[in-house]
Amino acid sequence: MFNFTFHNPTRILFGKGRIADIAKEIPPSANVLITYGGGSIKQNGIYAEVIKALEGYQVHEFAGIEANPTYETLVKAVDLVRLENIDFLLAVGGGSVIDGTKFIAAAVPYQGDPWEFILKQGGGISSALPLGTVLTLPASGSEMNNGAVITHQAKQCKLPFMHPLVFPRFSVLDPTKSYSLPARQIANGVVDTFVHVMEQYLTYPVNARIQDRLAEGLLLTLIEDGPRALLEPDNYEVRANLMWCATLALNGLIGSGVPQDWSTHMVGHEITALYGLDHAQTLAVLLPAMLQIRQQAKRDKLLQYGLRVWGIVDEDEDTRIHKTIQRTSDFFIAMQLKTRLRDYNLSRDSLPLIVAALQKHGMTKLGERRDVSPEVVEKVLELCW
C-alpha cells in the first residue's frame, strides 16, 4: 500500500425526508443562493421542499446550470453572488450543478479570471464560499469530494480542478429524489459510478486488500442493482444502494494508497467537449477498449476482477481476461449504453482530432504508469470506433 492522506469532512444526511434537516447545517444569518439546472426540480417537488426547509433565510436562485457546466454560464452566477452579497451556496441537482457550484464558490473571492485556477487544477485558490448540496442524480460523487470538472465552451475543453475548500459542508442524499429521473440518466449514473471505481481499482496490485474489497463490493452492487433500477424505478432499497455507491466510489476512500488510472476519463472528456456525448456514454465506449489494449499491464488486476466480480474461473488466463472484458462491455449494454463510437455517428476522421485535443491539453502520459501515450490512445480509439 502507498502512503496516503485521507480527509473528507462532508456531512452526509442520508435517507427519506432529509431535506427538512438542511436548516440545521446552514448559519441562520446566511444569504443563500440556490443553484440548479433545467428546472426539473420544480416539476418533481424537490424545489418546493428545499424552499420550505429554508423558511426564514434570505434566498436567491440561479437556474440553468447545464450538463457539463460551462465557464460561460457560471461566471454569470459569480456576478450575481458578488452583487447580492450571497454567502452560502446550495446546489440542488446532480454532478453538473454541484461541480458548477464548486466553481462559483472558489471563483467569487478569486482575484482575476477564474479560468486561471482551472488551468492550474485548483492551484491559486485561497478561499471559497461554503456550499451544501441536495443530490438528485447519483453518479458523479461530487457531493462528497473536492473535485469538479468545468467546460470552457469557447475553448472547447473540459478540465478538472480540485481544492479542499470546495468540499460540500453537507450533502443530502434522499434516494426517493432519484425516482423521477429518466432511465437514461439512471443508466448513465450507474456506468459513471462503475468506471469511477475501475479507474481506482483496475491498475496493478499493491496489497491494498480493503480498498480492493470495497471497490469490488461497489462493482457487485452496481451489477446487482443497476439493471433493477431501470425495471423498478421506485424501489427504495435499490435506489438507496446505488446512491450510496455513487458517493463512496469517489469520496477518496477506495483511491487511498493505491495507483489510479483516469485515462478513460481524460479521453472521455475530450470526446464530450468535441462531440457532445454524455459523459457516461464516452466511458462505456472507452473502458472495454482501454482494458483490451492495456491488458498486459493490468493483467493481475484483470484476473482478480474477473474472479471476484464476475466469478470467472476458466483455467486459461487469456480466456479469463477475454471473458472479463466481454462481461464488462455486456454490462454497459445491459444498462442500455452503446459501446462503439460509430454508434454515436462519429466518423473515423474524428479519431485524430480527439488525440490532438488531448495533446493540446498536455495529456500525453496518462494512466497509472504514465504510459498511455497518444499512440496508445490512437489504438484504443481505433478499437472502440
Added chain:
Amino acid sequence: MFNFTFHNPTRILFGKGRIADIAKEIPPSANVLITYGGGSIKQNGIYAEVIKALEGYQVHEFAGIEANPTYETLVKAVDLVRLENIDFLLAVGGGSVIDGTKFIAAAVPYQGDPWEFILKQGGGISSALPLGTVLTLPASGSEMNNGAVITHQAKQCKLPFMHPLVFPRFSVLDPTKSYSLPARQIANGVVDTFVHVMEQYLTYPVNARIQDRLAEGLLLTLIEDGPRALLEPDNYEVRANLMWCATLALNGLIGSGVPQDWSTHMVGHEITALYGLDHAQTLAVLLPAMLQIRQQAKRDKLLQYGLRVWGIVDEDEDTRIHKTIQRTSDFFIAMQLKTRLRDYNLSRDSLPLIVAALQKHGMTKLGERRDVSPEVVEKVLELCW
C-alpha cells in the same frame, strides 16, 4: 437501509515516516501536551520521533495512562492542562491513551465533575480541546471516531461516551510503529477489530449491500493477515492492512444505516471492570456464545456471513450456522486467545455478579432488537463459562 448521518472530519496521515508531518497539523503557537502510556514509546523510538517533529513547540507530557484508562488517572492530567494553559493534546499510543485523551479534552473546559458527562454518554459537553493522535496499536478505532471508554476504578465500572468535539483533528497511522508490539497486543487488536465489525454486521439484513460488503472485506482481511502478523512481525503490507482495517472497522462507515448490536462489548466491559481481563479476551469468549444463543434472531446474517466470509456451503442451514460459529471461535484460538471464561480462572460464582453489574448500569435491554435481557446474558455466560 435506515436513514443515517455520516460525518467524520479526522484527517488520516497513513504510511511510513508520517510522524514528521504532524507539525503541519498543529497551530504553530500551540502549547502541546503529549499523552502516553507505560513508556514503551521511549524504548522503540516513537517518542524521539514525535519530539523531533514538535521542534519549536512548547511541549509538556503526561505519562502513565493505563490500559482501560481510569478517571482517577485522567483527572490528574486535567489539572496539569489547566495549570499549564495547554491548548493542544497529542495522544501517542493505542486506544486506551487515545480514549483517555478524549476524556481530558472534554473534561478541561467542563464545569463540575467530568464523570457527569460519562454518565450522560457525552451529554453536557459543549467544548473540548483539539487533539491529534499518533497510533501505535491498531485495535480500538478510536483514532478516527468520536467515542471513548473510561473506567472508574472506585466505582468499578467501565462506560462509553461520545461527542463530535472529540474527533481527533488528525491521526498518524504508521504501520512500522506496530512492529515492536508484543504478540498478545497484536492478537488482541485483530480480535477487537473483528468483533467491532461483527457488532455492526451480524444483526439482521436491511439491504445495505455496500456496508455488508465492506464489513465482509474487513473480516476477510483480518482472517488472512491476522495470523500472518504473528508469524511475520515486520511484514509492512500485513501491518498496513491490519492498521487500516482497525480504523475503518469503527469510523462510522460500516455502521451507517444498519442495525447495531454491541451487547458483546457491553457485557465484556463488565468482565474487564470486575476481573481485569483484556478487552479482546472478553470479546473472544463472549461472541461465539452470543451467536449461538441468539442464532434464531441472527439467522439470515449468520448464513450470509458463513457463505461470504468462511465459504461454508453445506446444504443444511443449521449445519452451516453451527460450522460458521465454530470457525469464528477457531479463528480466535488461532489468534492465540482463549474462548472460555474458566480459562481465565473465573469461577462459576462470578456469572451472577457480571449480570448484576450490567443491571446496575441499566443495561437490561441490549442488542439490535433490545431483546438481550439479563436472562439472555445469563445463558450466554453459562455457555461460555
